Each structure stands twice: as C-alpha cells, then as structure tokens.
Amino acid sequence: MTASRAFHAAIAYALLAVLAALIAYPLLYTLLSVFLTPAEASKFPPQLFPTSLYLGNVTAVLKLIPIERFIANSFLIAVIITAGQVLTGAMGSYAFAYMRFPFKPFWFALFLSTMMIPWEVTIIPNYLTVKQWGWLDSYQGLTVPFLASAFGVFLLRQFFLQLPRELFEAARIDGCGHIRHFLNIVVPLSRPALATLAVYVFLQSWNMYLWPLLITSSDTMRTVQIGISMLQFQENTDWNLVLSGVAVVLLPSLLLLVLGLKQLVRGITAGAVKG
Amino acid sequence: MEMLEQEMPFVAPQQAKSAQLKAAAKLESAAGARRKEHALAYLFLAPSLLIFGIFLFYPLLKSVYLSLHLTDPRGRVAEFVGLSNYKNLLGSTAFWNSLKVTALFTLLTVPAGIALGLIAASLTYSSLRFMRLFRFVFSLPLAISVSTASVIWMMLFHPTLGMFNYFLAAAGLSPVQWLTDPTYALLSVAAMTVWMHSGFNFIVLLSGLQGISQDIYDSAKIDGSGPFRTFVRIIVPLLSPTVFFLVIVSVIGAFQSFGQIHILTKGGPAGSTEVFVYSIYKEAFMNYQFGTGSAMALVLFAIILILTVIQFTVLEKKVHYQ
Structure with missing residues (x-):
C-alpha cells in the first residue's frame, strides 16, 4: 500500500516537474537572457545561463526605445480605466441591488446584453468616432471607451446582494439615505470585491493590444504592449536586447500577479468572460 | 455569467414589501420619496449607460449602416450598396x-x-x-x-x-x-x-x-x-x-x-x-x-x-x- 502510494507520488512529481518546466521555460529563457553579455549572447551553441549579473542590456534597451515612457503611459491608462470601472460598476450595481426604479428588468437585460457584443465588432465605428472627436493619439481616446463594463456591474451586484439586508434596514430607520448608505456602508464593506475587480481590470487594461495599436501613432502616447512589439522590428537589434525589453515590461505584471493572485482568481472564477 | 444569474433572484419583492409598510406609515411623503429614489437610481446608472450607448450600442447600429454602404478612405459613406458587401x-x-x-x-x-x-x-x-x-x-x-x-x-x-x-x-x-x-x-x-x-x-x-x-x-x-x-x-x-x-x-x-x-x-x-x-x-x-x-x-x-x-x-x- 505505502509502496504504491510512493509510486503514485513519484509519477505525480515527475509529471508536475515536466509540465512546470514546459510552462516556465519561455519565462526563464527571457529572464536569463537579460544578463547575457553581448559576447555570451552571440556564442554558438547558445549559452543557457549567464555568468554574471550583467545589466548592460537593460540600460541599452532603455536608451534604444523610451520604455519608461511606455510604462508610464500604460500605467496611467490602466489606473484611469480601473478607477472608472470600479466607480461606474459600484454605482450601477448599487442601483440594481438596492434601489427601486421603473423598468428595472429591462435595464438589467440591457446591461446583460452588452456582454454579448465583442469589442472587435464595434472597433470600426469606435475608431471613426474617436477620430472624428480628434481623440486619436490621446489619453481620452485610450481610456474613455473602457470606463464602464457590465462585468464590473455583475461582479459587484453579486457581492452587494450578499451583504446582510438588516444593515440596510437599520440604516434606513436611522434616516440614512441611499448616497450615505452607498458611501459609508456598502463601499467599505465591499472592499474585497472592489479589489478583485480592480486587479482584474488593471491587468486587462495593461495588456490591451488592438485598440492602442489602432489609435496611437506617436512614441509619446504608445503603450508598453505596442512599444515592445515594435522593438523586434528595429534593424540590427540583438535578440537578447529585445528580450531584456520584454523582461522590463514583464516585471510589473509579474509583481501584480504575486500580490494580487487571490483577487485575480476570484475575478476569473466569477465568470470573467469578456476581453 | 448566466450561471450566476440563476443564483441571484431579484430583490424587488423584498423591497416592495418594505415599501408597502413604509407607505402605510407615511402615505403622503411616499410618492415624493419614491420619485427621488427613481431619479437617483437613474443617476447611478447614467455613467455606465452613457459609455455603453456611445461605445457599444451606437457602434453596433453604425456597423449595420456601414455594412450596407461603400466608404471612402476617410470612413465617409460614399454610396448605398444594399447587401452587396455581404454578397x-x-x-x-x-x-x-x-x-x-x-x-x-x-x-x-x-x-x-x-x-x-x-x-x-x-x-x-x-x-x-x-x-x-x-x-x-x-x-x-x-x-x-x-x-x-x-x-x-x-x-x-x-x-x-x-x-x-x-x-x-x-x-x-x-x-x-x-x-x-x-x-x-x-x-x-x-x-x-x-x-x-x-x-x-x-x-x-x-x-x-x-x-x-x-x-x-x-x-x-x-x-x-x-x-x-x-x-x-x-x-x-x-x-x-x-x-x-x-x-x-x-x-x-x-x-x-x-x-x-x-x-x-x-x-x-x-x-x-x-x-x-x-x-x-x-x-x-x-x-x-x-x-x-x-x-x-x-x-x-x-x-x-x-x-x-x-x-x-x-x-x-x-x-x-x-
């Protein structure tokens, strides 16, 4: 019995190790390439492990393209979108969870229906709208279309409905109106749900590709995702320089993953479909 | 998402019940309070609705409109062509x-x-x-x-x-x-x-x-x-x-x-x-x-x-x- 259990465990560990190596390899390869000196990078057969903590690639890539500007752009855009979606989502879900108003089922169905419209389908008219407004290559153009999402409303509504109803009744009896109830009771109690939504939206906005590709054209407005994909098209760029750029870009998202994995998992399992 | 929806019944009946109690207590101010609540609810929904309207629903309709036309390189409609784009x-x-x-x-x-x-x-x-x-x-x-x-x-x-x-x-x-x-x-x-x-x-x-x-x-x-x-x-x-x-x-x-x-x-x-x-x-x-x-x-x-x-x-x- 114990022998067969040890055997099972050995097989499980072997499989896990192979799978983990496969999944982690592209990332390890990227991170290790950062520290290869130009001489080591041009060796054949390729050198797999660097011999020193060489940082020349990082400084070189920072000189080659304005990565810090791209990171700042992406960060600003992601923060604005996250704040916007948390705010509009909290307000919308409060209305659906706590307030009475005419045609509520209709409005709820309307919100639900927005989840069935893929962003790619609306991209041509949106591009024309943003162009007409003179919002090409601007922060408005990159953020305003994303300031609300039905996903945020559903995620938060779900949470709001689980808050004890008695709190609401008690607050009501004490003469507390909807705005105070929303700001002083519901929002503070919902911090875990708000954090879940925030981490999820932040990562999604940070990773946006098609929309920034379409509407940004200058280096000062480029986001990190577009900037990094352009690095490989530059002439005479060493491959490990490109990977160093990727590593610089990867670090913030990896950090966010380490810090916010729990929130992210909660967001995904709540049925994160769109994006 | 609709899995979640099934687990979350509308809260309207409960609210309606408490509303009835309240209405019995102060009949005259209830109508005004309700109107205020309706207005506030729409105010809460307004930001989301505005974004959805401009960047989701309008573009969807505009796509239908554009798909029935030929356009010039600046995106302006040049000619109505019916279903020929689809054909x-x-x-x-x-x-x-x-x-x-x-x-x-x-x-x-x-x-x-x-x-x-x-x-x-x-x-x-x-x-x-x-x-x-x-x-x-x-x-x-x-x-x-x-x-x-x-x-x-x-x-x-x-x-x-x-x-x-x-x-x-x-x-x-x-x-x-x-x-x-x-x-x-x-x-x-x-x-x-x-x-x-x-x-x-x-x-x-x-x-x-x-x-x-x-x-x-x-x-x-x-x-x-x-x-x-x-x-x-x-x-x-x-x-x-x-x-x-x-x-x-x-x-x-x-x-x-x-x-x-x-x-x-x-x-x-x-x-x-x-x-x-x-x-x-x-x-x-x-x-x-x-x-x-x-x-x-x-x-x-x-x-x-x-x-x-x-x-x-x-x-x-x-x-x-x-």
Whole structure:
C-alpha cells in the first residue's frame, strides 16, 4: 500500500516537474537572457545561463526605445480605466441591488446584453468616432471607451446582494439615505470585491493590444504592449536586447500577479468572460 | 455569467414589501420619496449607460449602416450598396479561408488547452508537498500579455537563433521554419496560444475541482475506487459545467484572437494564419474598406452570438450538476 502510494507520488512529481518546466521555460529563457553579455549572447551553441549579473542590456534597451515612457503611459491608462470601472460598476450595481426604479428588468437585460457584443465588432465605428472627436493619439481616446463594463456591474451586484439586508434596514430607520448608505456602508464593506475587480481590470487594461495599436501613432502616447512589439522590428537589434525589453515590461505584471493572485482568481472564477 | 444569474433572484419583492409598510406609515411623503429614489437610481446608472450607448450600442447600429454602404478612405459613406458587401463576402475565397483558418485555429488551441489545464489542475489538486509552488508556476502565464508572449516566442521560433531549432539540431533533426512554412505556421501560433492561455485554464479548472465536495472523494475512496478511476468516472462528470464554460469561453476567445497573429505572422504565409479578426483589421485599417470590414465584423458578431446562445441552452439542460 505505502509502496504504491510512493509510486503514485513519484509519477505525480515527475509529471508536475515536466509540465512546470514546459510552462516556465519561455519565462526563464527571457529572464536569463537579460544578463547575457553581448559576447555570451552571440556564442554558438547558445549559452543557457549567464555568468554574471550583467545589466548592460537593460540600460541599452532603455536608451534604444523610451520604455519608461511606455510604462508610464500604460500605467496611467490602466489606473484611469480601473478607477472608472470600479466607480461606474459600484454605482450601477448599487442601483440594481438596492434601489427601486421603473423598468428595472429591462435595464438589467440591457446591461446583460452588452456582454454579448465583442469589442472587435464595434472597433470600426469606435475608431471613426474617436477620430472624428480628434481623440486619436490621446489619453481620452485610450481610456474613455473602457470606463464602464457590465462585468464590473455583475461582479459587484453579486457581492452587494450578499451583504446582510438588516444593515440596510437599520440604516434606513436611522434616516440614512441611499448616497450615505452607498458611501459609508456598502463601499467599505465591499472592499474585497472592489479589489478583485480592480486587479482584474488593471491587468486587462495593461495588456490591451488592438485598440492602442489602432489609435496611437506617436512614441509619446504608445503603450508598453505596442512599444515592445515594435522593438523586434528595429534593424540590427540583438535578440537578447529585445528580450531584456520584454523582461522590463514583464516585471510589473509579474509583481501584480504575486500580490494580487487571490483577487485575480476570484475575478476569473466569477465568470470573467469578456476581453 | 448566466450561471450566476440563476443564483441571484431579484430583490424587488423584498423591497416592495418594505415599501408597502413604509407607505402605510407615511402615505403622503411616499410618492415624493419614491420619485427621488427613481431619479437617483437613474443617476447611478447614467455613467455606465452613457459609455455603453456611445461605445457599444451606437457602434453596433453604425456597423449595420456601414455594412450596407461603400466608404471612402476617410470612413465617409460614399454610396448605398444594399447587401452587396455581404454578397461579395460570401463569394470571396479570402473570407472562407479566414473562417477555415479560425476554425482550424480553434480546433488546435481549445482541446489542447483544456487538456493541459485539466492535467495541471488535477495534478496540483492533491495533498502532496510543494503544491503551492506548482500552482504558482502554472498560473504564471496569467500575467503575460499577448504582445510579450508573442515577442518571447518569436525569439524561440527564430530560424537560426531560436532555441527550438537549436533543440532540434541537438536531437539530430533538421531545422523547421516555424513561422514561414505554411504547414507549420498555424501550428506554431497555436502552440504559443495554448501556452499563453494555460494560466487562465488552469485557474478555472482548479477552482472547479476545489468546488467539488470532499465527501465525494472520500466515499469514492471507501468504495475502493483508485485515483484514476475516480478521476474519469466521478470527477470529470462533476467538472463538466466548468469544462463546458471553458470550452465556450475559449472558442469565443479563439474567434477574437488577433495580437499573436499580428506580431508573429501578419496572417501569412499565403494566408495560412489569417484568422477572422485579422481579416477585419486588414480590410478596415489597411485597405480602408470600412463597409466590407463592418460586414465581416457583423458576421463575427453573429457567430459569437450563436455560441453564446448555445452556451445558455446547453448549460441549462445537458451538463451534469452536483
């Protein structure tokens, strides 16, 4: 019995190790390439492990393209979108969870229906709208279309409905109106749900590709995702320089993953479909 | 999402009851208070509705309008052409090719991705040591965006400098033109996509497994069922709602793929990786044909709508629930 259990465990560990190596390899390869000196990078057969903590690639890539500007752009855009979606989502879900108003089922169905419209389908008219407004290559153009999402409303509504109803009744009896109830009771109690939504939206906005590709054209407005994909098209760029750029870009998202994995998992399992 | 909806009945009846009590207490001020509440509710919904109206509903209608017209390169409507954009689309080989490529891409990525996620999730769902570490490694791709993933794999796929061809050479095999050979290009992009989505699939399936009651494992064990049999006969059926959810989400995601194609292959070689969204992008933003581009976008909308409806109906009936 114990022998067969040890055997099972050995097989499980072997499989896990192979799978983990496969999944982690592209990332390890990227991170290790950062520290290869130009001489080591041009060796054949390729050198797999660097011999020193060489940082020349990082400084070189920072000189080659304005990565810090791209990171700042992406960060600003992601923060604005996250704040916007948390705010509009909290307000919308409060209305659906706590307030009475005419045609509520209709409005709820309307919100639900927005989840069935893929962003790619609306991209041509949106591009024309943003162009007409003179919002090409601007922060408005990159953020305003994303300031609300039905996903945020559903995620938060779900949470709001689980808050004890008695709190609401008690607050009501004490003469507390909807705005105070929303700001002083519901929002503070919902911090875990708000954090879940925030981490999820932040990562999604940070990773946006098609929309920034379409509407940004200058280096000062480029986001990190577009900037990094352009690095490989530059002439005479060493491959490990490109990977160093990727590593610089990867670090913030990896950090966010380490810090916010729990929130992210909660967001995904709540049925994160769109994006 | 509609799974959640079923669990969340409307709160209106409760509210209506408390409203009745209140109305009995102060009849005269109730109407005014209610009107105030209605106004406030709409005020709370207004920001979301404004964004949805301008950037989702209006564009959807505008797409229909554009798809019936020819446009000039600046996106202005030049001429009403009725359904001829759609007719041209159905008669064009490029359209059918991109549908075929997208379907093939879906077949290459979805089953493999779910199988990989299922293996990783079931291996880490055990009481063995170091599982937290393995779970972290398997969720790593979650943090990686489509462009960073594509650039990394571009380097791995590189015909002379790339590690894949180095490994092939080390194994005594001849090198492969991963991204420029029409027989391999789609496979290569698919492999990279499976890797990129593996974190998401892993997380969804692991939490699906964790949602299955421990009692079920215990009673299976007491009945003498081995780990493999328990997995195939008991866990897989119980996991079917999660797997089905993942299938639909992944298929929809595959139909929306763009970034990896744009970075790795630009739809080539010879259209062998030209997926649907890339075709829309090419038609609208490289050829400036906003009319036919919109017609294609609406075809994509129809396909995704059908998939969503299937999700709604099948999830209600066919899938096993605990």
